[in-house]
Amino acid sequence: MPDNVKFADLDVGATIPAFSKGPITRTQLALFAGASGDHNPIHLDDEEARAGGLPGVIVHGMLMMAVLGQMLTAWVPQSRIRKFSNRFASMAVPGDTINCAGKVVGKRQENGENLVDLEIKAENQKGKILLSGAATVAVD
Amino acid sequence: MPDNVKFADLDVGATIPAFSKGPITRTQLALFAGASGDHNPIHLDDEEARAGGLPGVIVHGMLMMAVLGQMLTAWVPQSRIRKFSNRFASMAVPGDTINCAGKVVGKRQENGENLVDLEIKAENQKGKILLSGAATVAVD
Numbered sequence: 001m002p003d004n005v006k007f008a009d010l011d012v013g014a015t016i017p018a019f020s021k022g023p024i025t026r027t028q029l030a031l032f033a034g035a036s037g038d039h040n041p042i043h044l045d046d047e048e049a050r051a052g053g054l055p056g057v058i059v060h061g062m063l064m065m066a067v068l069g070q071m072l073t074a075w076v077p078q079s080r081i082r083k084f085s086n087r088f089a090s091m092a093v094p095g096d097t098i099n100c101a102g103k104v105v106g107k108r109q110e111n112g113e114n115l116v117d118l119e120i121k122a123e124n125q126k127g128k129i130l131l132s133g134a135a136t137v138a139v140d
Numbered sequence: 141m142p143d144n145v146k147f148a149d150l151d152v153g154a155t156i157p158a159f160s161k162g163p164i165t166r167t168q169l170a171l172f173a174g175a176s177g178d179h180n181p182i183h184l185d186d187e188e189a190r191a192g193g194l195p196g197v198i199v200h201g202m203l204m205m206a207v208l209g210q211m212l213t214a215w216v217p218q219s220r221i222r223k224f225s226n227r228f229a230s231m232a233v234p235g236d237t238i239n240c241a242g243k244v245v246g247k248r249q250e251n252g253e254n255l256v257d258l259e260i261k262a263e264n265q266k267g268k269i270l271l272s273g274a275a276t277v278a279v280d
Contacts, residue, residue: 032175036207078180084228
């Protein structure tokens, strides 16, 4: 990822490059189960998910967060992310697309670093909020 | 995951069940790349990682967060997690084990829900902090 985002170029209210991933497939859920070791059947087996009161399998919340986080790592290197915080608003299901956006809400200096505070969100293809959150990145 | 955590049973200072995963393998990083669509070579290719100034491939920060999040979903259902927030402290590399812990730091009621605020952290096998964060869960 290019490391060329400059503090001086970011104004409060500026948007960062949007990021989208989808539609999310059951294969991705299976790969995520393998990667994370989270084999909870509510992400893999419709019958088990229904037995748990869900309409069918749901996307791992942490996979939704991973997509939202990729909006940041597609913009600045991972090593520049200082904080990443999310509220879980809604669940996503296979077939959903995760659309991510972020904007600058603050700029400050701390411990010799130039910090940019962002308001971030992930929505599905219908505009339903999945995650609403905040992130802080350090830039030159 | 059993949905039997009770608000009345949780006191400030109480620890939640610890959770550990590892050692993290390169296979997990490859699976995570497939699941998330994050094919950044710094997680997959030592030469590319070194060209980027790293000692070798590093674990996706979002995979570390996924492991820390599993501490929560092994304790309460995913649908009960309201907020999950982390500061990135250090990078992890293949071979590292991710040890997670959490404790209750607050209890409150909001919008008719019983909310429990937690302080959470992930460390590697040497006790080096990888993530320090906070989470809020809603319990009966």
